[in-house]
Amino acid sequence: MTTYDLVVIGTGSGNTIVNRRFADQKVAIVERGTFGGTCLNFGCIPTKMFVHAADVAATPSVSSRYGVDEQLLDVRWTDVRDRIFGRIDPISAGGSEYRHHDANVHMYDGTGRFTGFKELTVDNKDGSTSVFSGERFVIAAGSRPIVPPIPGLEETGYHTSNTIMRLDELPPRIAIIGSGFVAAEFAHVFGAFGVEVTIVARSEELLRSEDAEVAARYTEIAQQKYDVRLNHETVHVARQDDGTVLIKMLHPDGTDVLVVDELLIAVGREPNSDLLNLAATGVDVDGAGRVVVDKYQQTNVEGIYALGDVTNPHQLKHVANHEARVVKHNLLNPDDRIESDHRFVPHAVFSSPQIASVGLTEAQAQERGIPYVTAIQRYADIAYGWAMEDTTGFAKVLADPTTAQLLGCHIIGPQAPTLIQPVIQAMSFGLDAHTMARNQYWIHPAMPELIENALLKLDVHPKN
Ligand SMILES: Cc1cc2nc3c(=O)[nH]c(=O)nc-3n(C[C@H](O)[C@H](O)[C@H](O)COP(=O)(O)OP(=O)(O)OC[C@H]3O[C@@H](n4cnc5c(N)ncnc54)[C@H](O)[C@@H]3O)c2cc1C
Numbered sequence: 001m002t003t004y005d006l007v008v009i010g011t012g013s014g015n016t017i018v019n020r021r022f023a024d025q026k027v028a029i030v031e032r033g034t035f036g037g038t039c040l041n042f043g044c045i046p047t048k049m050f051v052h053a054a055d056v057a058a059t060p061s062v063s064s065r066y067g068v069d070e071q072l073l074d075v076r077w078t079d080v081r082d083r084i085f086g087r088i089d090p091i092s093a094g095g096s097e098y099r100h101h102d103a104n105v106h107m108y109d110g111t112g113r114f115t116g117f118k119e120l121t122v123d124n125k126d127g128s129t130s131v132f133s134g135e136r137f138v139i140a141a142g143s144r145p146i147v148p149p150i151p152g153l154e155e156t157g158y159h160t161s162n163t164i165m166r167l168d169e170l171p172p173r174i175a176i177i178g179s180g181f182v183a184a185e186f187a188h189v190f191g192a193f194g195v196e197v198t199i200v201a202r203s204e205e206l207l208r209s210e211d212a213e214v215a216a217r218y219t220e221i222a223q224q225k226y227d228v229r230l231n232h233e234t235v236h237v238a239r240q241d242d243g244t245v246l247i248k249m250l251h252p253d254g255t256d257v258l259v260v261d262e263l264l265i266a267v268g269r270e271p272n273s274d275l276l277n278l279a280a281t282g283v284d285v286d287g288a289g290r291v292v293v294d295k296y297q298q299t300n301v302e303g304i305y306a307l308g309d310v311t312n313p314h315q316l317k318h319v320a321n322h323e324a325r326v327v328k329h330n331l332l333n334p335d336d337r338i339e340s341d342h343r344f345v346p347h348a349v350f351s352s353p354q355i356a357s358v359g360l361t362e363a364q365a366q367e368r369g370i371p372y373v374t375a376i377q378r379y380a381d382i383a384y385g386w387a388m389e390d391t392t393g394f395a396k397v398l399a400d401p402t403t404a405q406l407l408g409c410h411i412i413g414p415q416a417p418t419l420i421q422p423v424i425q426a427m428s429f430g431l432d433a434h435t436m437a438r439n440q441y442w443i444h445p446a447m448p449e450l451i452e453n454a455l456l457k458l459d460v461h462p463k464n
Pocket residue numbers: 009010011012013014030031032033034035036037038039040042043044045047048110111112113140141142143161182272275276307308309310315316317318319320
């Protein structure tokens with residue numbers, strides 16, 4: 001049986017590990033789906049390309065406020081779609097091609113599963129089976145959309161984020177079941193393109209894992225743009241004779257029905273660990289199916305590392321990339337390993353409006369008994385936000401009252417994912433709010449004044 005020095009399962013962030021520094025090693029890479037993984041093919045990149053097109057499509061709806069009258073004439077969906085995938089698909093194909101001709105790498109196109117200690121069997125797409133072993137492994141198998149057990153769903157047919165971006169035409173109406181990242185981003189995309197969007201949420205609020213004030217503000221704004229059904233549990237779906245989809249929902253006051261043309265399921269993602277038969281090699285998973293790793297990203301089996309959505313609860317590309325860098329270093333420097341850093345993991349939702357967050361929410365600070373003060377700065381009260389006539393956006397910061405160390409930041413409004421970056425930097429390097437606000441210039445009248453003013457408002461009293 002062939003033994004590889006290194007076996008990587010999954011070509012998302014896992015693929016970034018194998019570079020020239022592994023040229024003297026015999027490497028196997030295994031991929032069951034589209035080369036390049038979720039972010040490139042089904043996630044971050046195409047969604048943000050659609051979001052950008054949606055932002056452009058949405059401008060006429062607000063431009064008159066500035067004395068500029070614009071009209072949205074048409075959204076040529078197939079052109080939008082084909083421009084995006086016309087740019088993405090060749091990157092995936094090129095990556096695959098490169099790996100298939102990589103001198104020290106054997107690329108397996110198939111599904112891998114462990115069949116013994118450090119032994120992998122791959123069911124190749126061409127119908128053949130390969131069995132080999134590895135000295136060391138990287139499990140980078142990612143996650144997949146959860147499909148809830150709603151009666152009628154399988155027979156009716158539905159989309160997930162894997163398929164929705166490749167629709168043949170824009171539907172007149174779409175229902176999105178779920179109320180998290182995917183729901184918020186696709187509601188913006190389809191809403192801006194003129195589709196009637198209904199969000200069906202089990203919870204009483206959208207984006208409920210955000211800071212409460214941000215979630216409340218987003219929900220309020222979403223209710224003005226879309227048909228938002230809160231506290232609605234979908235109990236049945238069915239395809240009608242005319243091809244439309246009938247959705248039946250239960251809510252606290254009774255039942256509700258909805259008829260749409262397409263259905264998007266967006267209720268979270270589950271790790272792909274169950275495809276790997278990890279018990280055969282003795283790797284532990286937790287109750288949520290995540291591969292358990294230590295601070296070096298190593299599993300309980302020496303030489304088997306894991307990274308990304310298959311192991312961490314964040315399910316974000318920048319986290320998968322960070323972990324891939326840690327794993328790469330530790331594979332190359334087994335006697336001088338480094339630890340991954342999950343202290344301040346930020347995220348952004350590219351919805352309308354945009355949202356970004358890092359650190360503790362107020363509810364989390366309260367639950368953990370951490371003393372904090374907060375300050376809120378509205379976009380409307382800083383020069384650029386005022387110029388834009390933004391009326392709904394704000395930044396909220398949390399800090400320790402005695403040390404002024406930043407504990408969290410939550411922003412809803414224009415440029416939120418960019419505005420939050422200096423706060424992530426300050427938290428990562430221990431820069432306190434007081435020093436951050438006062439000991440540097442803030443360009444006037446640029447949007448980061450939102451952060452400067454929020455920091456200045458904090459009632460903090462550092463001793464030095
Ligand atoms: C719609 C959407 C939008 C997103 N937007 C963002 C964003 O804006 N910013 C952000 O930070 N994150 C975003 N994410 C999350 C981000 O895409 C993921 O966190 C990231 O791609 C995870 O990388 P990974 O390497 O862990 O897994 P993946 O990229 O999923 O790679 C895993 C690979 O392993 C393969 N595989 C699985 N099992 C096996 C097996 N048994 N054998 C062989 N191969 C296998 C899979 O086919 C897959 O290609 C988004 C996700 C979605 C769905």
